[in-house]
Amino acid sequence: MRKTAEQEGIVISGVGVVSPWGLTHKDLVNAFLYGEKEFTKSRDDSCCEKVENFAAEELIGKNGLRYLNSATRYGIYAALQCLQSANLLNQKEKMGVIIGSHLGHLDMLEKMIGEILTEGSRALSPLSSPNGAPNVIASAIGSRTGGKALNATIHNGFTSGLDALIYGCQMLTDGRADFLLVGGAEGISPYYLQWLKAHGFKHVFEGAGLILVEKSATATARGKLPQSKVVGCYSRPWQGGDSVQQCIIRLLGKTGLQINQLDAVVCAGSFNRKKPEKVALDKLGYMGSRYYCRELIGEGLAVSGLFQIIFGLELLQKGAKLVLVHQYGIPGNCSAIILSQYENKCW
Numbered sequence: 214m215r216k217t218a219e220q221e222g223i224v225i226s227g228v229g230v231v232s233p234w235g236l237t238h239k240d241l242v243n244a245f246l247y248g249e250k251e252f253t254k255s256r257d258d259s260c261c262e263k264v265e266n267f268a269a270e271e272l273i274g275k276n277g278l279r280y281l282n283s284a285t286r287y288g289i290y291a292a293l294q295c296l297q298s299a300n301l302l303n304q305k306e307k308m309g310v311i312i313g314s315h316l317g318h319l320d321m322l323e324k325m326i327g328e329i330l331t332e333g334s335r336a337l338s339p340l341s342s343p344n345g346a347p348n349v350i351a352s353a354i355g356s357r358t359g360g361k362a363l364n365a366t367i368h369n370g371f372t373s374g375l376d377a378l379i380y381g382c383q384m385l386t387d388g389r390a391d392f393l394l395v396g397g398a399e400g401i402s403p404y405y406l407q408w409l410k411a412h413g414f415k416h417v418f419e420g421a422g423l424i425l426v427e428k429s430a431t432a433t434a435r436g437k438l439p440q441s442k443v444v445g446c447y448s449r450p451w452q453g454g455d456s457v458q459q460c461i462i463r464l465l466g467k468t469g470l471q472i473n474q475l476d477a478v479v480c481a482g483s484f485n486r487k488k489p490e491k492v493a494l495d496k497l498g499y500m501g502s503r504y505y506c507r508e509l510i511g512e513g514l515a516v517s518g519l520f521q522i523i524f525g526l527e528l529l530q531k532g533a534k535l536v537l538v539h540q541y542g543i544p545g546n547c548s549a550i551i552l553s554q555y556e557n558k559c560w
Contacts, residue, residue, distance in 0.1 A: 223382045224439035224555065226432050227299025227425035228523060229291035229396075232516075233262035233418050236290070241520060242527040245509045259410070262418035262511065263401055273357065283400030284317030285353045287421035292358050292394050299392075299425040300437050307391035309363030310355040311381045312398055312423075313373030313515035317350060320402035350398055362390035367515075371481075371542025372448070373397055374422065375518030379446045379548060381426055391431055396423030397515030409512055413485040416511030422519030440526055444468050444535070444551040451545050458493035460547035461539065468551055472497045475551070476533035479521045481540045482507030490539060502528075518548065525552050 230237055234244040264287065269278055273289045281289070292310070296302045355364035363384060367377040374397025381395035398421040399405065409417045432439050445468035449460050465472060472494075480490040482505035494503065506521050513520065518540040525536040529552060539549040 222429035223385055223426055223443040224429045224432055225424050225441045225443065225522075225526065225552070226427055226437050226439045227295040227297070227301070228440065228526065229294030229296075229298070229423040230421070230520075230523065231264055231267070231287040231291050232420040232422075232520070233264050236267075237294070238523050238526075241523060246504075246524060246527060259415045260417075260511065261401060261406060262416075264420055276357075277353075281353060282318060282320050282350075283419070284314055284320075284398040284421065285350045287400065287419070288312055288314075288350055288354045288396070288398035288423065289357045291396065291398070291421040291423040292354050295394055295396075295423045295425045296358060299427075300435065301392060301425065307362045308358070308360045309365075309381075309384065309390035309393045310351045310358065310360040311363065311365050311367065311377045311384070311393060311395045312351040312354060313367040313369065313375070313377035313396065313518070314350050314398050315368060315370055315373045315514045316402070316405045316408060317399040317515070320400050320405075323402050323404065354394065358394065360394060363393070370545040371512075371514055372518060372540050372546040372548040373515035375522070375538070375540045375548045375550065376448055376546060377515070378424070378426070378519070378522065378550065379448050382443055382446055385426060385428060392425060392427045394423050394425055396421065396519045397513075397517070398423075399514050399516050405514075409514070414507075414512040418511050418513045418516070420513060420516050422516050422523060424519065424522060439555045441529055441552045442555055444470070444553045446548075446550040448546050448548040451541060451543055451547055454489060454492070456547045457489045457539065457541060458496055460541075460549050461493060461497065461537070464537075464549050464551060470535070470551070472499050473501065475499070475501055475535050475537050477502040477504065477525070477528050478537045478539065479504045479506065479525045479528070481505070481517065481521070482509075484541070484543050487543070489541070502533075522550070522552070529554050
């Protein structure tokens with residue numbers, strides 16, 4: 214009988230971040246949860262938050278750097294951080310990589326098209342061309358980090374990053390890998406900006422967010438105390454206004470929890486001025502803390518869901534016992550995951 218993440222004991226053991234507000238997860242949570250970030254523009258204005266001063270050669274090495282797009286560069290550095298924090302830099306047998314990236318490959322496509330238009334097709338390097346495909350992001354990260362068990366990219370709109378985590382949990386329970394680097398990576402390009410603006414987002418950002426997931430047994434075997442347990446996860450297509458509520462109800466049913474056992478909910482936030490998560494939580498009678506991340510940091514596609522996970526991990530560290538993270542896109546998926554403190558026995 215096929216086991217689920219709820220039965221297998223999946224844990225989060227490492228975190229890696231590249232953001233416009235810093236290159237560690239502490240930079241990220243300090244900026245937003247603790248008010249160290251000051252917005253310089255009105256939310257009515259367009260604001261594009263870019264990763265500045267990313268010394269890629271120094272941080273990830275020269276090997277193939279010329280042919281790596283920005284999302285891949287960010288993802289490699291976040292992956293190396295992740296492995297270091299999980300004490301796995303030298304233990305990478307049966308490790309895999311699952312990356313969510315919806316538009317992170319388009320800056321390379323733009324560069325290739327520019328070369329063809331200005332210099333002709335013969336000027337296009339055969340080493341550049343593969344990097345125009347989204348799946349190369351996961352493959353490049355796997356190559357740099359020793360991931361050989363499974364390398365795949367989730368190309369799934371707004372929920373790409375969180376869906377990569379949910380997919381990764383099932384891959385662990387299926388025995389496809391012992392360790393998985395999962396997360397999101399996006400790089401800003403004109404196409405990236407236009408696509409998000411067409412969906413109603415003026416405040417956008419780029420970067421990468423990765424976490425390392427594994428079974429509790431492998432973490433404890435090497436003496437690593439995990440940062441969190443994955444209590445349960447669920448994803449379903451967006452099918453109208455009740456989709457969020459149905460997603461949360463289904464996840465609570467899978468885990469045997471009641472809505473007000475949750476200490477906090479880290480939501481995606483409004484989409485074209487619609488707030489289905491607020492409506493759903495109100496209907497369910499949720500009384501705990503809520504965080505709406507699009508209002509805090511803008512929209513970063515695949516990276517957004519992983520930054521929400523990182524906010525959730527911080528809330529657990531500060532005393533919350535159960536945190537729900539929910540991400541959605543219209544059109545797209547509703548995807549959710551419940552995290553608990555590692556010592557929490559409720560599941």
